[in-house]
Amino acid sequence: MKNRREFMQTGFKALCLCASGGFLATLALKADEGYFLRPPGAEDEKRFLSLCIRCGLCVKACPYDTLKLASVFDSPKNGTPFFEARKTPCYLCEDIPCIRECPTNALDHQYLEREKGVLELKMGIAILDSASCVAHWGVQCDACYRACPLIDKALKLELKRNERTAKHAFLLPVVDHEVCVGCGLCERACITEEPAIRVLPREYVLGRAGTNYVKGWDKQDEQRLKDADTSKKNEQNKARDYLNSEDLL
């Protein structure tokens, strides 16, 4: 350091570089992938990410300000739209303006032409936590049931006898996974401190049984057995000799 001026310059430079390096490090280390809901028509996350140009036209089109663009710190991919059901759910506009405005088909334009349109969406699925749902305690609450735009279709009430009091009934909310569109209105309406009913992305909760099961009670499904090869291919010797050869499988 020759003089104070140079010292200030170098100090300023070092300070700025450290700060920006620190910021980049926080970004790199921040690896938590929270869950998030995508706007209507973005079922397939991979397809959606490959098409989204991150223009924010869907955000502008949403009349309820439901959609937000992810910033650098949000866990969804930077710049892509998402929404948080507890804050602002999707109100299922009939003309789906967000899909209409999307320039790249990232929000699938098919929904605009489909017969039932908005009711065929699959943004997520409502999952009920029976431990914290007060209806499961026996307290009468049907906030989510009444909030559901597909009342009695996606969200039904199941009546069950309350054995504890022996004279009251439980009115239990039950979600039909085939019908639920994942708008999040139930999550928004839930009265508990943290919502007892939450909308999660479908791939987080749904399982898949595989194609090896044939439903005997389903005529269509049983057709698959028509040309099936039923001749057994098991090796008889193997079943007999497995103790000797120690080949259990």
Place this chain on the structure above:
Amino acid sequence: MRYLLLRRAVQLGILACLGFSSLDFIAKGDLSSSVWFDTIPLSDPFAFLQIVLASLSIDAAVLSGALIIAFVYAVFLGRAFCAWVCPINLITDLAAFVRKKFGFKSSKFVILHKNLRYLVLILCLVLSFALSLPVFESISYIGIVQRGIIFGSVSWLFVAFVIFCIDSFLSPRAICSHFCPLGAFYALISRFALLKVKHKAQNCTKCYKCIEICPEKQVLFMVGKESKSVSSGECIRCGRCIEVCDDDALVFNILDLRSKK
């Protein structure tokens, strides 16, 4: 000064039109894709190219928008996007100013090659295809900054600060003229754009103020030597060289044809 002021006015004006929701009747969207006056779609052709490679499908709305933008820059304006529209230009110009005022010397460890950006460009396109993801769009600092300004968040300021630091302390003009694949893309398509900076050697007094201020110094190789238009696509048409020239040796020129007669 007039080009500088005009440039800042255009840059901020576009951001304002997109940003204020009271001005939604003029423009909606952001610099990646927008709709002007509810009818004219405009899209970033580089982003469009990545999306086509990533999804292997083409959508009419974004295609027409990308074609309009690509046509305007390729035929008329050249790489003017970098100087007249991109908000990163504000940051890097500020960084260049600070760098000059404080007299920071460039780091000995960070030496970037001019053609690095073309490599980044190719890498972005190849990776977009391989990963089925518009790669540059997902990390784009241009996207982060312009979206941050337009949709009003705070986190873009950190990114802007990092860009500022890189440009002013590590390597001069590192982001815009060495790294940015979008700039490289526009440089490639705007090789034959009509708007050019023309140099008149008979007026030149060889003060080289223009080279000193030019963000892409290599395009002004002819200064003081011969009368010639800047033909490289890398010229961002910022007009800084025209402003600093006291001898009328540099002018904007739409068509070479006119001056030859």
